[in-house]
Amino acid sequence: MTKRLLAGREVAAIGLGCMNIAWAYGEAPDRADAVSLFRHALDAGCDHFDTANIYGMGVSEETLREAIMDRRDEFFLATKTGIVLEGERRGTDCRPESIAASIDASLKRLGTDHVDLFYMHRLDRDTPIADSVGAMARLIEAGKIGAYGVSEWSSAHIREAHAVHPMAAVQTEYSLWTRNVELGALDTTRELGIALVAFSPVGRGALCGEITAPEQLGGKDIRLSMPRFSAEHWPANLALIEQLAALAAEAGATPAQLSLAWVLAQGEHLHAIPGTRSIAHFDQNHGTMTLDIAPEVIARAGEIINQQTVSGHRYSPTMNASIDTEDY
DSSP: OEEEEEETEEESSSSEEOOOTSSBSSSSSHHHHHHHHHHHHHHHOOOOEEETTTTTHHEEEEHHHHHHGGGGGGGGEEEEOEEEEEEEEEEOOOOOHHHHHHHHHHHHTTTSOOEEEEEOOOOOOTOHHHHHHHHHHHHHHHSBBSSSEESOOOOHHHHHHHHSSOOEEEEEEOOOOOOOGGGGGGHHHHHTEEEEEETTTTTTGGGEEEEEEEEGGGGGGGGGGGGGGGGTHHHHHOOOOHHHHHEEEEESSHHHHHHHHHHHHOTTTTOOOOOOOOOHHHHHHHHGGGOOOOHHHHHHHHHHHSSSSOOSSSOOOOOOTTSSOOOO
């Protein structure tokens, strides 16, 4: 099993993103099924669980408490703050007082006295970075968090925050079909010794090869608002995914496994946190770490699907406006 350093601790290079069980991709599964998934993941050796306060408005954190918090010393736990949802309105709030209140609420929902990593989920353009980072440093001193990180920040702002207090991790979308971090954050994190944690490493499920038409997703699925899943762009992307699946089959892997292997091959400081609701899919993702996929196959995967071959932007213009990461 591949272990990599995250906030001073060795964890499996592939962790578990905990959004899907509570929010975003259609109707959430039964609570009992989500609990079973988390317990199975921990039993299987997954030791990195990544959640956020907004995932189901606390449901993801509460489910983790019910499922595995009685084994708190066996895993690395990350959660996030900063995104504010009020009905249809979405905003960002990383004021010091908001950060302090948010961690207390998360710890209560999680049923623990500390998390190992606490992210600012998005850049708050109205609050000085030094003020937000100062609040994070005080939480570290208080023992409520082990380290802090940021999500979807640009290289310049990563450097600015790191100069105030060293950060442990940058979380951002990174996959074969989303390469924004290659415009700066990938090199910056490598240079500064910061872990890069890739969310949506299998393209929000698209790179698994199981979605043949967006109509499969259902009306409440946020992917339906993303250009790459639209009627305009999906046919071209599906053709790329079919090529990826054929390449993976030749290598004795699934397209999801090849996609994850590609992410991890981009640097020793890379981690991946695919999310799932399925125990079978978790086992497949987790099993990637036992595979020996030839470097030339991984390279070929990157030639098939990349920022130049994919069709459509990853986000709608409205959503993209909230992202600080460098963009193509």
